[in-house]
Amino acid sequence: MATFIDLNLYPDSPETPAVAGDDITTALTLNIPKIEPFDDPPTTNPNPNFSIIAQSDQNDVFTEFNRISEMFRTAFSGKSDKFDDKTEDFHSGEEQSGLIDPNSQAIVLVPEQTHNSIVADTSRRKKQQRSSELVRVTNLGVEDERYFRDVVRKTRMIYDSLRVFVSNEDDKRRVNNLFDRVPRARGDLRSASVMKDRGLWLNRDKRVVGAIPGVYVGDIFFFRMEICVVGMHGVPQAGIDYLCSSQSSNGDPIATSIVVSGGYEDDQDAGDVIIYTGHGGQDKHNRQADHQRLEGGNLAMERSMHYGIEVRVVRGFKYEGSPSGKVYVYDGLYKVVESWLEVGKSGFCVIKFKLVRIENQPEMGSGVLKYAEKLRKEPLQVRAGGGYVCLDMSMKKEHVPVLLFNDIDDNHEPMFYEYLVTSVFPPFVYHLGAKGGGCECVSGCVEGCFCAKRNGGEFAYDQNGLLVRGKPLIFECGPQCRCPPNCHNRVSQNGVRNRFEVFRSRETGWGVRSLDLIQAGSFICEYTGVVLTRQQAQLFSMNGDSLIYPNRFGERWAEWGDLSQIFSDYVRPSYPSVPPLDFAMDVSRMRNVACYLSHSLCPNVLVQLVLYDHYNYAFPHLMLFAMENIPPMRELSLDYGEADEWTGKMAICN
Known part of the structure; x- marks a missing residue:
């Protein structure tokens, strides 16, 4: 006490x-x-x-x-x-x-x-x-x-x-x-x-x-x-x-x-x-x-x-x-x-x-900032004593390298998996989803355009790409839209922008930290895997494969932008209504950096559902955003939901 x-x-x-x-x-x-x-x-x-x-x-x-x-x-x-x-x-x-x-x-x-x-x-x-x-x-x-x-x-x-x-x-x-x-x-x-x-x-x-x-x-x-x-x-x-x-x-x-x-x-x-x-x-x-x-x-x-x-x-x-x-x-x-x-x-x-x-x-935070700055420029010189297993475990699939560091033991497990940049959905997802056109915003989306209306009248991101308010589901501009890749409604689909490091820890097994300072509301990465239907998931689980169930993630998106203590008439976003996520993700052979995030009841990362390449509400992308300012070298954490099944870290990461 x-x-x-x-x-x-x-x-x-x-x-x-x-x-x-x-x-x-x-x-x-x-x-x-x-x-x-x-x-x-x-x-x-x-x-x-x-x-x-x-x-x-x-x-x-x-x-x-x-x-x-x-x-x-x-x-x-x-x-x-x-x-x-x-x-x-x-x-x-x-x-x-x-x-x-x-x-x-x-x-x-x-x-x-x-x-x-x-x-x-x-x-x-x-x-x-x-x-x-x-x-x-x-x-x-x-x-x-x-x-x-x-x-x-x-x-x-x-x-x-x-x-x-x-x-x-x-x-x-x-x-x-x-x-x-x-x-x-x-x-x-x-x-x-x-x-x-x-x-x-x-x-x-x-x-x-x-x-x-x-x-x-x-x-x-x-x-x-x-x-x-x-x-x-x-x-x-x-x-x-x-x-x-x-x-x-x-x-x-x-x-x-x-x-x-x-x-x-x-x-x-x-x-x-x-x-x-x-x-x-x-x-x-x-x-x-x-x-x-x-x-x-x-x-x-x-x-x-x-x-x-x-x-x-x-x-x-x-x-x-x-x-x-x-x-x-x-x-x-x-x-x-x-x-x-x-x-x-x-x-x-x-x-x-x-x-x-x-x-x-x-250690002083100002000292860590200076250390991370040197590490971004010359990682091998700063850590001359060794420890790097790989300088890019994504094998150039990400825009920036994803480092793999282990100075504790000889465990190189993350190298045994194929790196997956975005989730793989069943082919029928792209055919059964609601058909719809795209915006006509040639130089970037503007208020009142087709994609703004699809999001309930307002965009989810500001001009700097920060998440303004968490929503049940966000529609980003897709292939049918005429806006450019730098449109402010194309954030999570553009991939990782920060330099991440998967590292080995005596306390938590594998973990993830950033070499960059991440601002609250910023996009981090997608949680990727091979998406399975319920029937497929039952068969895979019989073989002991590692599955992730998205419906178990905590609804932390509702906390970001919750201004109920500021506005007396604040109403929690409920549009669009999303059906229960009745699918699983297989990460036993293909995964990305997100699979190594630790579990926490006070996480610094949230899961936001996003659609952009198809419009099947039942199969959204799991996009991760920062809930707070995350200093360099601080471990990223996620609320995996059910503590009786996710203890400390996911079993696949230990």
């Missing part, structure tokens, strides 16, 4: 569990946060009436720093109003009026609303304020881990699918109205704002010190606001997230997390050791223009060092292929072990903190 420990801090007994003090709500005062580069930097100062240069006396800044540090190290009593700190956060070029929540420290945009344009309805919940109660979560059992992971996964799924939905609606609006020049907030900001209005942000009822339950080291986020949604870092742009002194039980501000993304020229990042520059003193061009002082987030970092409190570290950096141009990676817990004042590169005094990564944690 998970244990939530309240933290009440005393100078003589760091990390002493106790009951936190009462919440104290006060008026918001201005205190400049450490501003990190946003996903899409503003072109103008978000608040032209307020300069972001911290004021200080240049002659006595060293004296001030040493005096305050000594005061807190020796006689700490009561609450110092002088250092009562709050944080004002900025949004990229957006109006701030009326959006400030004194306790939330996470200000997001309030968008316009209708069903299609994400507008608030009468079901909007009361705004959820951030708690001042500090807790540390310990003693997580297997069931606890699974529960919290599922909560985080579903929250991120709502965010990702809502963002894709919002962006897709904006794209359609621009196409349908070429004169629409009304500026709108980005989809990531609007999605976070709506989720906050609905009370869907996590960890708002308590301030979690240390690891966030359900968030793993190495988890990747494409947008800064998504980190706020899951409760990793509560402020959208400030680099230091902390509990301010007015809310602390003993008057001390406490830092809980930082974002390292190159916002300050004096930062130094060596991975396990970080020299982190405090906030303050920067102008609107992110140049150091004044001295820093021991206040706000700087004081919170110093107090966390004093009490020995761990700090979560999220790294942000540019990444090619990311929808925001950046990625944010959770790299684990660090301890602040030292702080000092020195003259920075620009000639102004800056406060520095040395953070050291706590031992016995999983």
Whole structure:
């Protein structure tokens, strides 16, 4: 059973569990946060009436720093109003009026609303304020881990699918109205704002010190606001997230997390050791223009060092292929072990903190990203010690190689099967299916075309090929359509685009991981095999051959794009109605990479039924899509349905 420990801090007994003090709500005062580069930097100062240069006396800044540090190290009593700190956060070029929540420290945009344009309805919940109660979560059992992971996964799924939905609606609006020049907030900001209005942000009822339950080291986020949604870092742009002194039980501000993304020229990042520059003193061009002082987030970092409190570290950096141009990676817990004042590169005094990564944690996600990048370019050089069984087990049948890696034993079983790119259906499937024409969209499908109507009036994918909403069945453009191969309604039929690796594991047997970062909603591959009718399957099973029964797969497609917590009138897609999948797939001789995916009750991959080369509803293709952002080298998993038959992994893969 998970244990939530309240933290009440005393100078003589760091990390002493106790009951936190009462919440104290006060008026918001201005205190400049450490501003990190946003996903899409503003072109103008978000608040032209307020300069972001911290004021200080240049002659006595060293004296001030040493005096305050000594005061807190020796006689700490009561609450110092002088250092009562709050944080004002900025949004990229957006109006701030009326959006400030004194306790939330996470200000997001309030968008316009209708069903299609994400507008608030009468079901909007009361705004959820951030708690001042500090807790540390310990003693997580297997069931606890699974529960919290599922909560985080579903929250991120709502965010990702809502963002894709919002962006897709904006794209359609621009196409349908070429004169629409009304500026709108980005989809990531609007999605976070709506989720906050609905009370869907996590960890708002308590301030979690240390690891966030359900968030793993190495988890990747494409947008800064998504980190706020899951409760990793509560402020959208400030680099230091902390509990301010007015809310602390003993008057001390406490830092809980930082974002390292190159916002300050004096930062130094060596991975396990970080020299982190405090906030303050920067102008609107992110140049150091004044001295820093021991206040706000700087004081919170110093107090966390004093009490020995761990700090979560999220790294942000540019990444090619990311929808925001950046990625944010959770790299684990660090301890602040030292702080000092020195003259920075620009000639102004800056406060520095040395953070050291706590031992016995999983490998840093940022390190894995760099390793995977090298592996994609020079696999044999990176793994000079060997282990590769084959550099392309698809034998060039896929667009990109499928690697086979085993550095554990001499098992080469995946090489004994013929690689099958797409499923083989009985010939009658192509004759008995419903006949139908194709679209006439020469340059690509448009809204209202024949294929759009076949899908119930809207396409399943956005312009980037991401799944907007899971459906019982998706009709992609087929051979009779005039649209080109790059039509946005031809996604899964175009095959694998990511570099996958089938690998041997001591824990799970065979598994699959990607060398690429896979975005949520992206197509992964088809689950292939030789399709058999019920009568044929009965004969094959008598011979002990390995069969897959598609009707046993979990209906995870219904979770992707489920916006029932956003829209009060949301209805789960039910068109077209699909008959029960009364067939089996033989994978005993012919298979592909999908057959080696592990089973999980919290999978990161879903099965979506798709038709494109025929229109027999009873025999669809089994297409796999990502349910979340999947980092490189993380194992892919699927819900095979019935746990009594699919234990851990499918028998064919062990």
